[in-house]
Amino acid sequence: MQRIINALVQFRNPIIYLFLMGISLFFLSSRSSFHQNKLEKFSLYFSSSLYDFSNSIDQYFNLKEKNQLLIEENSRLKSIALKANAPFLYDSFMGKSKRFPFKIINVNIIKNSFLNQRNYILIDQGSEDGIQPETGVITSNGILGIVKSVTKNHASIISILHQDLKINVRFKNRTAFGSMVWKGLDPVEFRIDDIVSSSNIELGDTIVTGGMSSFFPFGIPFGTITELDKDSDSGYFIVTAKLFQNPAQTYNAYVIDNNFKEEIELLNKEERK
Amino acid sequence: MNPINLKSLALFVLIVLAQVLIFNQMNLFGFINPMIYLLFLILYRFDQNQTLFIFMGFLTGYMIDIMSQTGGAHAIASLSVSYLRPFIIRNTFGITAELPKSFNSDLRTLNKSIFLVSFVFVHHLIYFFVLYFSWDAILLILKGTFLTTLFSLILILILTSFSRPTK
Numbered sequence: 001m002q003r004i005i006n007a008l009v010q011f012r013n014p015i016i017y018l019f020l021m022g023i024s025l026f027f028l029s030s031r032s033s034f035h036q037n038k039l040e041k042f043s044l045y046f047s048s049s050l051y052d053f054s055n056s057i058d059q060y061f062n063l064k065e066k067n068q069l070l071i072e073e074n075s076r077l078k079s080i081a082l083k084a085n086a087p088f089l090y091d092s093f094m095g096k097s098k099r100f101p102f103k104i105i106n107v108n109i110i111k112n113s114f115l116n117q118r119n120y121i122l123i124d125q126g127s128e129d130g131i132q133p134e135t136g137v138i139t140s141n142g143i144l145g146i147v148k149s150v151t152k153n154h155a156s157i158i159s160i161l162h163q164d165l166k167i168n169v170r171f172k173n174r175t176a177f178g179s180m181v182w183k184g185l186d187p188v189e190f191r192i193d194d195i196v197s198s199s200n201i202e203l204g205d206t207i208v209t210g211g212m213s214s215f216f217p218f219g220i221p222f223g224t225i226t227e228l229d230k231d232s233d234s235g236y237f238i239v240t241a242k243l244f245q246n247p248a249q250t251y252n253a254y255v256i257d258n259n260f261k262e263e264i265e266l267l268n269k270e271e272r273k
Numbered sequence: 274m275n276p277i278n279l280k281s282l283a284l285f286v287l288i289v290l291a292q293v294l295i296f297n298q299m300n301l302f303g304f305i306n307p308m309i310y311l312l313f314l315i316l317y318r319f320d321q322n323q324t325l326f327i328f329m330g331f332l333t334g335y336m337i338d339i340m341s342q343t344g345g346a347h348a349i350a351s352l353s354v355s356y357l358r359p360f361i362i363r364n365t366f367g368i369t370a371e372l373p374k375s376f377n378s379d380l381r382t383l384n385k386s387i388f389l390v391s392f393v394f395v396h397h398l399i400y401f402f403v404l405y406f407s408w409d410a411i412l413l414i415l416k417g418t419f420l421t422t423l424f425s426l427i428l429i430l431i432l433t434s435f436s437r438p439t440k
Binding site: 012013014016017020021023024025026027028030031032034035038 | 323324327328331334335338342343344345346348349352353356403406407
């Protein structure tokens with residue numbers, strides 16, 4: 001305290017000068033609107049640059065929070081986009097939950113690989129966050145896999161880079177469909193089987209999910225056809241596809257949970273009997 | 274109240290009235306109003322309390338402002354110049370030499386005139402800058418500063434020759 005008073009006494013002249021200067025500026029601005037305007041402009045410039053500076057620091061510290069918000073917003077938009085992609089089966093389904101019966105949860109990938117022939121992915125959310133086994137996982141620009149098993153806080157996913165996983169696919173604006181399997185080397189190169197050679201597909205067609213399973217909704221685009229050969233012996237196409245996004249290099253994903261999964265499984269079971 | 278303060282007060286009232294009633298009405302060449310109230314700030318003794326002097330500078334300027342409807346331009350200019358006075362004194366009368374007790378007690382004409390010119394010039398520069406308050410008017414500011422400084426200096430020199438040297 002003594003020091004503060006000493007400093008005040010020592011610098012009393014500049015302090016008084018600044019104080020009186022402030023008073024005179026106040027008088028000046030209250031008397032003349034021209035000066036008031038000028039001073040306001042100056043203070044606006046000064047305060048805005050100050051706030052710009054503090055804001056840039058603030059933003060740096062808020063980045064994590066901002067990211068979280070953006071991811072949430074993304075998942076909301078994703079669900080809207082997927083809903084828009086869903087087929088207009090019946091007009092009366094518009095706006096009903098049946099049109100797009102999926103729930104979207106965004107997750108972070110904590111372990112990913114593409115070096116094995118059968119790859120698995122770990123994510124940082126589990127049953128506590130509403131993730132259930134046997135649900136599809138998509139990314140912002142494609143599909144990633146299917147949830148295999150779930151613990152309280154984590155879940156493991158069968159990556160689409162898994163040679164036993166077959167995914168039902170279609171082509172945008174075509175009627176043909178087939179099933180897609182990883183070739184095993186390049187994480188973006190896939191083979192599509194079971195397309196009869198009479199189908200009208202062409203090089204460069206966009207591949208979308210087929211919607212014939214409870215995992216993925218119809219119409220998520222995720223790759224293009226890069227090679228197309230007719231195998232005259234079997235009567236099937238040999239199709240090589242390339243994904244838009246490398247599944248081994250994604251860090252965020254969305255788990256999509258079909259609300260009617262149980263019903264579909266029940267029907268499937270009955271069929272098998 | 275000691276005689277110095279009493280004398281200062283009388284001088285203060287006299288100078289403010291003279292400034293407002295006479296010199297602010299001059300309008301030489303249409304725009305020059307010499308500011309002789311600076312005389313008060315110049316004649317104030319150099320060895321007195323600086324803090325009080327800053328207050329007095331502010332008060333002088335503010336009085337002129339109130340009576341001549343100029344907002345705060347005089348107050349800002351004379352406040353700044355009274356805050357800067359010790360620096361001007363040190364730079365014009367020399368750091369090593371013994372500082373004079375007041376403006377009139379010193380006999381070095383050159384130093385006195387440099388002090389006078391820089392003091393009045395700084396005041397006028399600040400005054401006109403605050404008055405126009407825009408970089409676009411820089412030519413007007415400089416014109417007003419130089420011409421008014423000239424006339425203020427002439428009048429201040431005449432008026433200082435009336436006052437007796439203090440011992």
